[in-house]
Amino acid sequence: MEIRKVQITGGSSYIVSLPKQWIKSTKIQKNDPVGLIAQPDGSLLITPKIDGESVHRxxxxxxxxxxxxxxxxxxxxxxxxxxxxxxxxxxxxxxxxxxxxxxxxxxxxxxxxxxxxxxxxxxxxxxxxxPAEMPFENTIKRMHVLARGMQQDAMTALREHDAALAEDVVMRDTEVDRLHWLVARQYNLIHTDVTLSRRMGIPVNQAAYYFQVSRIVERIGDHATRVAQNALALIDREADSTTLNLMDEASTLALDIFSRSMEAFHTGDIRKANATLQAVRDLEDTTREVNAQVLRFEAVAAIPLGQIADSVRRIGEYSGDICECVINYIVGQEA
CATH class of the missing domain: 3.30.110 (Translation Initiation Factor IF3)
Structure with a gap:
């Protein structure tokens, strides 16, 4: 960091000299205009780009x-x-x-x-x-709808022995991935292009928050895919209704936690986020009971059923991670 003293010229204007090396690297000439952007943390950003043009790489x-x-x-x-x-x-x-x-x-x-x-x-x-035409929140909302639907259909495929539906769930994971790539791309663009940050009205720390939540939702989609893959392994095998009902109960609870965590994310409600975190413990108890049930089956069925229970638990835990992100971000924003 270079330290430079603020000087006064003309009795009322405050000036700071700019580093010569930066002037040369940006090819700024005498009388060229530069943009000054005040940052939320009190710092001042100086940029030679004042026409709103995006950075091309x-x-x-x-x-x-x-x-x-x-x-x-x-x-x-x-x-x-x-x-x-x-x-x-x-x-x-x-x-x-x-x-x-x-x-x-x-x-x-x-x-x-x-x-x-x-x-x-x-x-x-x-x-x-x-990028400015694809708001972060809209993309993440679409990811949530897709991931939730994937898990619901994966559980339906398990109960109804529907191989086509399970395979469709696996295919849909690509859509969740591509939306997460878009969020990741926009996050990186905002880091390298201050004009984009200004056009989207999103500071870098908020973009990081969106990227973090998007990554978690993408992982939830991965676990829904894993449930569908294990459902395919059980297509020709029957599981007793007690175990399936308990599995459905766990999945319904996990998806409820997921939806509540996303509501807390979109509204910035830290109380809802905190209350939702408490429900993760209930899910852990339910999935523990499922695991106890599947031990009664032969290994060829017990292994995929156990993996489904683990994925359901992870969906709930990842949803809890979203709640923690909400609390951390909102508390950090409060003055």
Whole structure:
């Protein structure tokens, strides 16, 4: 940190000299305007960007026949989440066919990514989505609806031995993932682009809060997927009604905790968040009883039933984590 003294000029104007190295790196010339943005913590942000233009960042990946498909997909997701505006894949020769297929799959998974340029040896992807048009709260609300529906359908598939419904739940997890990637992307963009933070009216600490809750909801979706996968393992096996009823009771309680935690999140109600946390203990008691029940079954059925009970418990516990996030954030905002 550089320390500079405030000076007075003309009897009423306060001035502070700017670091020469920063002036050179931003290519600011004499008489160029700069933007001054007061931050919630009392600090002052100085930026050369005053026209509201977004920051453009490019990322290039070299690919070839030996490139690992899964690794390349992870690179694309990483570049997307990190907030790069343009992603380009380049090859020294002709692009392998699997690269073009992978790019098509990626554009279907990542919101706002489109192919804007293509040659025999390269593909260029560009983000066409205006982040300011996708509010964090709306995205997280959609994630909640999806994850809740997935868990409800997974339990229905378990009780009714519906393999098609269970497989559909597994497929829907991709939708939850892509929405979480969008939240993560916007969070990273706000970190690197102060103009976006101003346009969205969301300070960095609030964006971090949204990202944290989004990550938890995404994990709840993962556990709903796990319930569906274990339901598939039990398609040809019968479980007694007592165990299924107890499992349904636990799932209903977990989803109630989930919904109440999201209500506390959207309203900023720390009392509701605190009350909801108390219900997690009741869920733990119920899932403990389920685990005692499943021990009576053969291992081939007891293992997936035990994993379902564990996922139901984790859904409730993750919902409790949302409540803790709400309390921590709201208390931190209070003056």
């Amino acid at each position: 490019d990322r290039v990946f070299e690919v070839g026949a030996a490139t690992d498909r899964t690794f390349l997909l992870r690179l694309l997701v990483g570049a997307y989440v990190s907030g790069f505006t343009t992603i380009r894949l380049e090859s020294k020769g002709r692009l392998p066919p699997f690269v073009r297929q992978l790019v098509r799959e990626f554009t279907q998974m990542a919101i706002g990514q489109e192919v804007v340029g293509e040659t025999d040896s390269s593909i260029t992807l560009k983000d066409l989505l205006n």
